[in-house]
Amino acid sequence: MKSTRVIVNRRRSFALAAGICSLLFGPPPLNASEGSSVADNFRKAFEAAGTQHFNLYNMLCPRIENANAGKIAQPKEARKDSIEKAVSAKVFDNLYYVGEYAFWESSASSWVVDTGEGIVLIDTLNPDSGPILIEKGLREQGLDPQNIKYIVVGHAHGDHYGGARYLQDKYGARIMMSAAEWDFLAKDKRDPAQKPRKDMVIKDGETFRLGSASFSFYVTPGHTPGTVSTIFIVKDGPKERKVAQWGGTGFGFGGAEGDEKLNWFKTYVQSAERFKNVIRESGADVLIANHPGLDNTVEKNAALSQPSGRDSNPWVIGNDRVVAYVQTAQSCAAAGLAAYQ
Numbered sequence: 001m002k003s004t005r006v007i008v009n010r011r012r013s014f015a016l017a018a019g020i021c022s023l024l025f026g027p028p029p030l031n032a033s034e035g036s037s038v039a040d041n042f043r044k045a046f047e048a049a050g051t052q053h054f055n056l057y058n059m060l061c062p063r064i065e066n067a068n069a070g071k072i073a074q075p076k077e078a079r080k081d082s083i084e085k086a087v088s089a090k091v092f093d094n095l096y097y098v099g100e101y102a103f104w105e106s107s108a109s110s111w112v113v114d115t116g117e118g119i120v121l122i123d124t125l126n127p128d129s130g131p132i133l134i135e136k137g138l139r140e141q142g143l144d145p146q147n148i149k150y151i152v153v154g155h156a157h158g159d160h161y162g163g164a165r166y167l168q169d170k171y172g173a174r175i176m177m178s179a180a181e182w183d184f185l186a187k188d189k190r191d192p193a194q195k196p197r198k199d200m201v202i203k204d205g206e207t208f209r210l211g212s213a214s215f216s217f218y219v220t221p222g223h224t225p226g227t228v229s230t231i232f233i234v235k236d237g238p239k240e241r242k243v244a245q246w247g248g249t250g251f252g253f254g255g256a257e258g259d260e261k262l263n264w265f266k267t268y269v270q271s272a273e274r275f276k277n278v279i280r281e282s283g284a285d286v287l288i289a290n291h292p293g294l295d296n297t298v299e300k301n302a303a304l305s306q307p308s309g310r311d312s313n314p315w316v317i318g319n320d321r322v323v324a325y326v327q328t329a330q331s332c333a334a335a336g337l338a339a340y341q
């Protein structure tokens, strides 16, 4: 883990202080001398977050200075909990959650779409959880892991591709990532035997159809060079639901500094702006994240399991609130950009 850098720049320390302030007392007041900069963007992010996306705000805005600020290593016991306490859930008629339990950032989500002609997974958790939870969750939900046909890996960090190689080897599942992300994975220092073998390449803007499902993929670099964000359709009784997933989240940028770091923030802002427009045009009214802490998976699924839970499905949050999730991330990235320009 990286240590927190000593903050020497007044403007940056303002940024960090404003982030902490806003956690305690609401959005920081606009400081005229800052113009439409750090404080402005914190305010926008805070307003977009509201209570629904506050965990996302909390993970991003106070960390524009150092993506690892305030992080402590996940205790072994918590890692165990994230696997042992995980509960699979049916979210809509053909969308299921088979991911981890804990709120820690390294706890990851895995989503299942049963298309009728095979299962499509979005993300495969960590190496210690993916090979356990995905098969277990599928069986709990009455689905056969043998039917896993395709796996979309939103970005090539180990907490999302961790189970991919296992499923590729065991079931012949096809793995899909963007070209930039396959390159990024190749540079990852992890043991090659733990990485999925190069397979299908997702192209920006393409639509992938299987059975009753349809996935539209957008290459949205920012968290990593080739992060893929997805809009897809699932069945909800007589209705169709459009689901949006923002494929990356944090501002780690592989430890980049100076202009390189600035460019990452810029890229992140541009990708978020584009994906917001895609969400608006699609009318998506459901947001799923790639970590259960970010979309309140555990709480939503617990509510769903109540007798009346399906009468007003907590996963349906409306198009404006789906846009607001990406807006929160975008405004935090814009704050980073303002702080480093």
Ligand SMILES: [Zn+2]
Residues within 6 Å of the ligand: 155, 157, 223, 248, 249, 250
């Ligand atoms: Zn990541």
